[in-house]
Amino acid sequence: MGKLAVGVAVGVAVVACAVAGVVVGRRVRSRRKWTRVVGVLKELEEACETPVGRLRQVVDAMAVEMHAGLASEGGSKLKMLLTFVDHLPTGSEIGTYYALDLGGTNFRVLRVQLGGKRSSILSQDVERQPIPQHLMTSTSEDLFDFIASTLKQFVEKEESGSEPSPVRTRELGFTFSFPVKQLSIRSGILIKWTKGFAIEDMVGKEVVELLEAALVRSGLDMRAVVLVNDTAGTLALGRYHDADTVAAVIIGTGTNACYLERADAIIKCQGLLTTSGCMVVNMEWGNFWSSHLPRTSYDIDLDLESPNPNDQGFEKMISGMYLGDIVRRVILRMSQEMDIFGPVSSRLSIPFILQTPSVAAMHEDDSPELREVAKILRETLEIPEVSLKVRKLVVRVCDVVTHRAARLAAAGIVGILKKIGRDGSGGITGGRSKSDVKMRRTVVAIEGGLYTRYTIFREYLHEALNEILGEDMAQHVILKVTEDGSGIGGALLAASYSSYSVDNSQHLVVMASFNDHQAPHHHPLSWVGANSAIHGPFCPRHYLAVIDFTTTTILHKEYVIAITSDKP
Ligand code: ADP
Ligand code: MG
Numbered sequence: 001m002g003k004l005a006v007g008v009a010v011g012v013a014v015v016a017c018a019v020a021g022v023v024v025g026r027r028v029r030s031r032r033k034w035t036r037v038v039g040v041l042k043e044l045e046e047a048c049e050t051p052v053g054r055l056r057q058v059v060d061a062m063a064v065e066m067h068a069g070l071a072s073e074g075g076s077k078l079k080m081l082l083t084f085v086d087h088l089p090t091g092s093e094i095g096t097y098y099a100l101d102l103g104g105t106n107f108r109v110l111r112v113q114l115g116g117k118r119s120s121i122l123s124q125d126v127e128r129q130p131i132p133q134h135l136m137t138s139t140s141e142d143l144f145d146f147i148a149s150t151l152k153q154f155v156e157k158e159e160s161g162s163e164p165s166p167v168r169t170r171e172l173g174f175t176f177s178f179p180v181k182q183l184s185i186r187s188g189i190l191i192k193w194t195k196g197f198a199i200e201d202m203v204g205k206e207v208v209e210l211l212e213a214a215l216v217r218s219g220l221d222m223r224a225v226v227l228v229n230d231t232a233g234t235l236a237l238g239r240y241h242d243a244d245t246v247a248a249v250i251i252g253t254g255t256n257a258c259y260l261e262r263a264d265a266i267i268k269c270q271g272l273l274t275t276s277g278c279m280v281v282n283m284e285w286g287n288f289w290s291s292h293l294p295r296t297s298y299d300i301d302l303d304l305e306s307p308n309p310n311d312q313g314f315e316k317m318i319s320g321m322y323l324g325d326i327v328r329r330v331i332l333r334m335s336q337e338m339d340i341f342g343p344v345s346s347r348l349s350i351p352f353i354l355q356t357p358s359v360a361a362m363h364e365d366d367s368p369e370l371r372e373v374a375k376i377l378r379e380t381l382e383i384p385e386v387s388l389k390v391r392k393l394v395v396r397v398c399d400v401v402t403h404r405a406a407r408l409a410a411a412g413i414v415g416i417l418k419k420i421g422r423d424g425s426g427g428i429t430g431g432r433s434k435s436d437v438k439m440r441r442t443v444v445a446i447e448g449g450l451y452t453r454y455t456i457f458r459e460y461l462h463e464a465l466n467e468i469l470g471e472d473m474a475q476h477v478i479l480k481v482t483e484d485g486s487g488i489g490g491a492l493l494a495a496s497y498s499s500y501s502v503d504n505s506q507h508l509v510v511m512a513s514f515n516d517h518q519a520p521h522h523h524p525l526s527w528v529g530a531n532s533a534i535h536g537p538f539c540p541r542h543y544l545a546v547i548d549f550t551t552t553t554i555l556h557k558e559y560v561i562a563i564t565s566d567k568p
């Protein structure tokens with residue numbers, strides 16, 4: 001072999017070694033990066049862990065906060081708002097009622113005919129419309145004019161030809177699912193907006209007045225007899241179908257819950273009297289917070305970048321508005337660790353671009369090659385074809401985020417049961433042993449797209465309920481889907497609070513006198529919680545009111561001189 005040949009051979013060997021070195025080096029670096037990506041997942045899993053012990057801490061915290069919120073105004077992040085709903089539908093409701101459901105991505109108008117028996121809805125007509133984006137941040141007048149004209153068209157369509165025009169004013173239940181300080185069953189003031197709405201001039205205003213002004217402008221003869229939120233509507237529909245229903249939970253775009261509380265447990269309203277001895281309390285549980293909640297850096301960033309930092313902490317871990325964005329943030333972080341998703345897609349940096357229904361679709365993709373995952377990555381996030389290994393990683397992220405959300409929602413539900421002594425533990429103060437507590441059938445009405453349309457979410461939630469309550473107790477707790485509860489329930493409540501209803505024809509005479517400066521002039525009798533039937537003549541110094549017998553709610557009884565059951 002000549003020198004030249006040796007030289008060439010050595011050269012080739014050197015090049016080969018160098019190439020091998022580069023390849024191996026790349027592999028090692030790539031493996032290291034992959035390990036870092038897997039580390040992101042591991043970190044997420046650990047931070048989102050919800051073992052049953054931790055869930056029980058959340059249960060206790062929820063029950064404690066409920067107490068605190070009932071004890072004093074501002075006593076807790078849970079507002080525990082009075083709804084003035086002190087009786088729920090019984091089945092005796094009869095006639096045609098309307099409802100208006102405003103509170104999320106869609107706005108609905110409904111017409112319901114009730115047959116006078118439990119579960120006897122003879123007909124229901126619903127029209128659903130998305131709220132035009134610009135109206136969510138416009139003025140209250142624009143929003144309500146839009147609503148009133150939609151309602152008017154709906155009424156005209158529904159009533160055309162079929163029956164003569166009604167001799168009495170149409171009655172409407174207004175389901176308005178934002179935090180409201182309720183003044184009576186049919187009036188309330190908007191505290192703040194949530195879920196992407198921001199109509200500044202409406203905050204602090206009386207919501208029904210704005211609606212009714214728009215109804216007058218549109219020339220529609222209709223009156224709102226109740227103002228409720230979606231949870232109260234859901235509870236009403238739940239109760240209409242099943243008398244054991246004690247609470248309602250919404251898990252959709254946002255999340256919230258309400259339940260039936262004893263009036264004497266609402267300590268912040270001393271002397272609150274209701275004929276039933278109970279009142280539905282709107283928890284506004286989306287704002288619940290506890291140090292036991294498993295929080296990640298993604299939650300912190302999401303909160304900081306949100307329009308309402310420090311608010312709605314529970315909701316931001318649970319509801320449909322946010323789950324997609326948590327998943328997006330994790331994928332973005334992974335893509336920064338390693339180019340597993342190709343060059344970092346700019347779409348990945350756009351907040352809320354990945355929505356929860358897409359998370360559900362990826363999570364529930366049962367094709368062997370995870371075709372749905374690839375499709376959503378490609379179409380929504382503009383991430384080109386990625387390996388199966390990476391697609392599986394994305395599914396894991398969806399799983400971790402959904403698992404935590406569902407389990408926290410379950411802990412919240414058990415928190416309510418604990419507060420009302422229906423969790424089998426003997427209530428918040430304990431003391432009684434499990435065997436002492438009669439296990440009563442307990443129904444929780446539930447609705448919202450996240451719960452009803454995301455099967456794995458629902459299964460995780462049920463699994464956690466069983467774990468927390470134990471099999472024995474869990475079989476007495478039934479979650480019942482009450483589809484469209486927010487709308488139909490609003491109509492049902494309109495029926496049970498109708499000023500024409502037979503039940504409400506009995507009257508109480510309330511006589512009270514107080515100084516001018518004590519009387520809230522804009523709502524002369526809101527202090528007695530009178531709802532719709534105020535017939536009495538009243539003058540500034542001496543008030544005589546006739547109020548519904550079934551809904552007597554007296555907030556400041558020191559002003560009440562006499563209550564008699566005689567008609568004037
Ligand atoms: P809203 O809460 O706006 O009144 P819904 O109760 O119908 O309306 O809930 C809609 C929300 O539920 C959506 O914003 C979305 O977050 C969630 N959602 C809807 N469909 C699905 C789905 N298939 N999988 C997961 N989440 C869903
Ligand atoms: Mg809803």
